[in-house]
Amino acid sequence: MSIEKTVERKTVIVGKSKPLLNYVTACITMFNSGAEFVVLRARGEAINMAVDVAQVLKKRFMSNVQVSNIVIDGENVTSRDGRQLNLPVLEIELSIPK
Amino acid sequence: MSIEKTVERKTVIVGKSKPLLNYVTACITMFNSGAEFVVLRARGEAINMAVDVAQVLKKRFMSNVQVSNIVIDGENVTSRDGRQLNLPVLEIELSIPK
Numbered sequence: 001m002s003i004e005k006t007v008e009r010k011t012v013i014v015g016k017s018k019p020l021l022n023y024v025t026a027c028i029t030m031f032n033s034g035a036e037f038v039v040l041r042a043r044g045e046a047i048n049m050a051v052d053v054a055q056v057l058k059k060r061f062m063s064n065v066q067v068s069n070i071v072i073d074g075e076n077v078t079s080r081d082g083r084q085l086n087l088p089v090l091e092i093e094l095s096i097p098k
Numbered sequence: 099m100s101i102e103k104t105v106e107r108k109t110v111i112v113g114k115s116k117p118l119l120n121y122v123t124a125c126i127t128m129f130n131s132g133a134e135f136v137v138l139r140a141r142g143e144a145i146n147m148a149v150d151v152a153q154v155l156k157k158r159f160m161s162n163v164q165v166s167n168i169v170i171d172g173e174n175v176t177s178r179d180g181r182q183l184n185l186p187v188l189e190i191e192l193s194i195p196k
Contacts, residue, residue: 047146051186055172059184070168072190074153086157088149092170 008035014042014050023053028061031096037068040092043075047090054092062096069093106133112140112148121151126159129194135166138190141173145188152190160194167191 010030014023023040030038042050058065073089108128112121121138128136140148156163171187 045143045146047149048143048186048188051145051170051188054170055184055186059172067170070170072149072152072165072168074157086153088146088153090146090149 007037009037009039010035011039011041012053014040014046014053016046016049020049020052020056023049024057024061027053027057027065027094031062031065036095038094040094041089043077043089044087047088050090050092054094057094064096065094066097067092068095105135107135107137108133109137109139110151112138112144112151114144114147118147118150118154121147122155122159125151125155125163125192129160129163134193136192138192139187141175141187142185145186148188148190152192155192162194163192164195165190166193 012023012026012030027038027040040050040053054067058067069091070093071091073091075087075089077085077087079085110121110124110128125136125138138148138151152165156165167189168191169189171189172184173187175183175185177183
């Protein structure tokens with residue numbers, strides 16, 4: 001029998017509609033409640049917002065946060081008028097080194 | 099005396115004004131003319147375009163291209179009305195594995 005330690009890993013979905021600081025405070029709350037990794041995930045036009053959230057968090061709020069991994073990907077989505085779109089996806093993994 | 103082999107590394111600055119395929123063809127041209135690494139660099143609202151360029155290049159034109167590194171950063175810029183802005187910057191390094 002093995003006992004595995006589960007790594008606390010939480011995801012923040014970044015959109016376009018809410019203000020930047022909402023996502024920044026979501027990350028801070030997750031780190032403060034014990035998350036080891038916080039992943040910022042954004043699609044399409046929200047991608048620049050995700051990069052901005054990571055930068056503002058690091059520079060203004062938690063200077064000990066590091067970007068531990070970045071992944072880009074694509075996702076097939078059907079738009080409202082029925083067309084197939086291939087949206088770009090960006091995932092930024094943040095962590096606090098011990 | 100040592101002879102160093104220089105690594106061919108070229109940068110494509112991705113903006114918002116030109117169509118996506120302009121940047122895709124720029125990458126293809128650079129790889130075909132011998133570049134080992136092509137870096138897509140974008141600031142602010144052009145960041146999602148850079149991710150899209152990398153995806154379209156990989157999926158539709160050059161399936162052997164790999165994303166070898168991704169860096170996020172910030173850049174201080176003075177806007178036209180004199181304010182200091184901190185723009186997010188994304189750099190995607192593409193390469194062809196041998």
